Amino acid sequence: MTEGIPIEIAGLTKRFGSVTAVDDLTFTVEPGRVTGFLGPNGAGKTTTLRLLLGLERPTAGTATIGDARYRDLRRPLETVGAALDAAFHPGRTARAHLRVMAAAAGIRAHRVDEVLELVGMREFAQRRVGGFSLGMRQRLALATTLLGDPRVLVLDEPVNGLDPEGIKWIRGFLRGLAQEGRTVLVSSHLLSEVQQSVDDVVIISRGRLVRSGSLSDLELDASPRTVIDSPDRLRLASALDQAGLEYTEGRNGLIVSESDPAVVGHAAFVGGVEVSALHRLKSGLEESFLALVNGGGE
Template sequence: MTDGIPIEITGLTKRFGAVTAVEDLSFTVAPGRVTGFLGPNGAGKTTTLRLLLGLERPTAGTASIGGARYRDLPRPLETVGAALDAAFHPGRTARNHLRVMATAGGIRRNRVDAVLAQVGMSEFADRRVGGFSLGMRQRLALATTLLGDPRVLVLDEPINGLDPEGIRWIRGFLRSLAAEGRTVLVSSHLLSEVQQSVDDVVIISRGRLVKAGSLAELESEVSPRTVIDSPDRARLAAALDQAGLQYVDGRNGLIVSEPDPAVVGHAAFVGGVEVSALHRLASGLEESFLALVNGGAQ
């Protein structure tokens, strides 16, 4: 591999009429690393990727790949491989799909067998795509992005809906691509999906950047917290407010920025609230992610 190519997003803004999908967004994706582009559904991730790939025009700011806009790259498919909303003709075989894509992109047809082998699909090459599982379709989408042997990979929710075996495979595959010096940007709405795959994270919410840095930095910032729940969350929230405790909504209760469950439980007791769960949070990384995208403490 030659020198890596960074992705640079600077002051990027996109408005659709009165709706601002992306606002003043800036971050860099480094070569040789897997970067998780994270945020809840509707946060602006797909819009950002479409702006990066020239599928939308920005209202303001720039999105560049190695210092150039996608549309200005001399041979874009040999620089960037992207999988956004991959669509396949169900009657075509995997091999034929890749041949069509290679011909359309001016790519040598001998790359077809190479990428089929790279994603472990050689034995399925002549099967019709209509009979593929979701995992096999994800592999075919990856094979399509690799046709031009690009140094930059942009993948939108590649792990979504996969079974555990498929998740393990794609995690290792992404790592191997980054180890070759490629720039790998992977979007997801759940940190837990990509936590074992990524080196860096870019977290956005409501179209704005809320965190960018290494995963290790994010992990180091996680402080002990307490989870509490009640059949009546509204009354529980009121009791925590009365006690001056800060909290955010979690999947299994309210996550309180107080490490001692006794203090949190006492607040619920004083408020006369029935408690159905109360425990110290063992690993708060995903909860910290949720706190960031939900706008911090209530």
């Protein structure tokens, strides 16, 4: 079992001129668990990860791995494996890329073949990266993060570009790393991409924390709701307001905090609104996530 190292984010703020990208974030990522770092595109996830890895300086607050900032780690690649905006020389083979990275970090050369085996790329070791699919580049990026056998993994959108088989593989792989006692932080803009692999969630919107806790707690909060839509959403929203029904805007209509579609449909009827969709959500988890990020808070 690997000794766990937590990630601690405390009062973290980053401003770019008049724009606040990260706003007073505080949360902890625990060892032995996979934590999903979630939020829509532009929520501040990547900026937060860059602050954690010392690629940006915070305006205020701290981001530490254990008790240390990334820049103060003596052998950073043996503590943290991170994949953010991975870049590869298209003319190098996968093995050559990993050998260059290992040599630069003072990591033994035979570790290269070990990580190629771990991520299922041994047969592609001599192929040039320029011919790789996006999914294969994702695997190579993951192999790079594992070179130092780190106790902390920080991965930005790791399932992007993977086919269903690849997504299933990486879910099991990340969970296996967590079961060894490692700290695993995975960012995504979609809960559906990571919900089968994460234990905890940290959800941000507009740079601010809107939810932090276990996935099971979020599932408990996903109470039944009703989706309704109309060619005239403005009139529909007005009808729901008149009926005193609370709602948020989802991908396929308005999501109403009412489990009985008949009640919602009656509100539309009273308001004289044409309805194009009306149904109860079978699972409200993804919609609860969308309501959190669209509302910017609880």
